[in-house]
Amino acid sequence: MEFLNAVFVAPFLDIADSPVFFAEVVIGGLMSGVMYSLVALGFVLIFKASGVFNYAQGAMVLFAALTLVGLMEHGAPLWLGLLVTLGVMVALAYAIERFMLRKLVNQEGIILFMATIGLNFVLEGVGQIAFGSDVKRLDVGLPDKSFEWKGILLNTFDLSATFIGAVMVTSLALFFQYTPTGRALRAVADDHQAALSVGIPLKTIWVIVWSVAGAVALVAGIMWGAKAGVQFSLVLIALKALPVLILGGFTSVPGAIVGGLIIGVGEKVAEVYWGPVFGGAIESWFAYMLALAFLLFRPQGLFGEKIIERV
Amino acid sequence: MKFRSLLLGALGAVVCVTGVAVSKAAYSAEQFIPMLVYRTGPYAPSGIPVANGFRDYYTLVNKRDGGINGVKIVFEECETKYNTKQGVECYEKLKNKGPTGASLVNPYSTGITYQLIPKSAVDGVPILSMGYGRTSAADGRVFKWVFNFPATYWSQASAFVKYVGRQEGGMANLKGKKIVHLYHNSAYGKEANPTLETLAKKYGFKLTLIAVDHPGQEQKAQWLQIRRKKPHWIFMSGWGVMNQVAIKEAAGINYPMDHFVGNWWSGSDADVVPAGAGSKGYKSATFHGAGAGWGVHEDIVKHIYGGDAAKAQENKMGEVLYNRGMVNAMFGVEAIRTAMKKYGNKSMTGAQVRWGLENLNVNEARLSELGMKGFTQPVKVSCSDHETSGPVMFQQWDGSKWSFASIWVPPMRDVVRPMIEKDAANYAKENKITPRKC
Known part of the structure; x- marks a missing residue:
């Protein structure tokens, strides 16, 4: 009886009793959600354009952040560090196309997926060899101050991250929807050979999409690196993106942001109000539960494309 | 022909026997200590200074003192990534190395320690889980092979x-x-x-x-x-x-x-x-100092880094976790030294080192000799008490370095020891262990 009360009654009474705190939890969840979306975006871009689930996306986040912080440690100003890091990510995209993807044109998705597992190990290793395994502080000049607004504690850094995330998602959604390159990217995702037959330069498209994913990884690396320091565990933030992808759909840019927001709010509310009932730390598995619940009704995710195959 | 074959066979046998004997003799002056480390993975920023602390202290003992009473320390690192499964694999890989097998093992993970506890008694390799691992292992009557001094969680x-x-x-x-x-x-x-x-x-x-x-x-x-x-x-x-x-x-x-x-x-x-x-x-x-201002650090700079303090600091010397690895290595070395007092100056087996751990007495005078006076507190282990209830210090970050922010605070032994004994008794019952009489 006590358990039922703790699950079905007490949390709702608590919410009704302290609506300001509930609002703070929801806002906190939304801000975390944007951070998850930033990581999920990288996955979506590559999956959308090449049908590859990029296992190395977390490693790309680490690699980009390590490169930036490494350059800044060697005295490069932020703008130069950002430019050079973007250049490195484009070069990486070219190398991935030249030495990995080109050999695997028209192969099964699982083959490409396994290739990205290899890429993950390469990036993890190279990043650590080049820049070490120390925790590095990353300060990109974004304000990081807390302030109260109507009893709700907000942080200027989280607000900036939300703004940057929103701008990125909007730009990418427009890019995919309304530019010839965006349409070409979608055509490549549907069928490599068909895209080639109508004159779409597959190699160039792959370089573009991996470069854009590299740029997204850099932004995600900056945001997460500024929060927790640039270190190896950045690789693990990919785990945070998985429920977002399941929920939002692997092929939808807006899905990544909406999925991120739902997961962010859902897990924070669950952790704060229901966590103590289950011994705490429920948010990790709760995110997956939430995503699975959505899948029961929409197997392709909220915004994913419904796949119809002739059998 | 037959005589020639016999002669060659005899010669071969002599070469083999003496060869083995020679190599045995060379190895008999070595003491093997496995090092379970995590220099890669998400916990590498913590694992690297710990591993460097161990490595430098063992190297210091070899270079400065010519080993432990003339017996050279040989160590080998195995990467665990702070992963329990990989940690157990590392232990299995290294436990039989060296002339007498692993002297002792420092798992550097509570998860790995839990997995090794049942194995240690079977393999005869003592576990030194310094300030981590299973707390109730402090009851030496039940956990004969596990030591967690100077204090538990x-x-x-x-x-x-x-x-x-x-x-x-x-x-x-x-x-x-x-x-x-x-x-x-x-x-x-x-x-x-x-x-x-x-x-x-x-x-x-x-x-x-x-x-x-x-x-x-x-x-x-x-x-x-x-x-x-x-x-x-x-x-x-x-x-x-x-x-x-x-x-x-x-x-x-x-x-x-x-x-x-x-x-x-x-x-x-x-x-x-x-x-x-x-x-x-x-x-x-x-339970130890931060920084590099103790005598032992001077020795490390002098004997390992050729007087180059900057290079030593690049290797994390003086960082909190470097010092942790170093003090852990020191306790292990002193336990081997204690065992040698009883069994002689040769390679110690795991069982002999276990005796050394149980009879370890690092007092103020010894800490002073080791260049660690004021750096950490004396430790005296006994058959029943593998923890020693060492006092705890609280340090504070001032924006650039850690400094002591309290006096040494003794734990509440009257509260903790009965809990330890109760938990150890439950473990003994579950695992059908008859507690030793100490």
């Missing part, structure tokens, strides 16, 4: 409560105070909970337990709860990125950092980096 938690009591002007003032335990949601993180719950009942403070899942990069929900509860003190049992994010979040909600105290695995140099100036005032428990 439970003793540490009791020392924290005692420290808070002193800061609040007396233990009676703890009544009604709110304390949060923010812990890594793992066997390690949960270790302090039973002690804190017992002490909450005893002293009347309100304890809230808040878990953080591995690896701990996202803690917004936990810190929203903390902000709502407005605790007077926070005690943290974290590791790796969890510590760094927690300190940053605490600074973010303007929590008074001098009331935020980490355990001794939550107070390294890496932990305070991401929060920058915001981490100033943060405290943590410890």
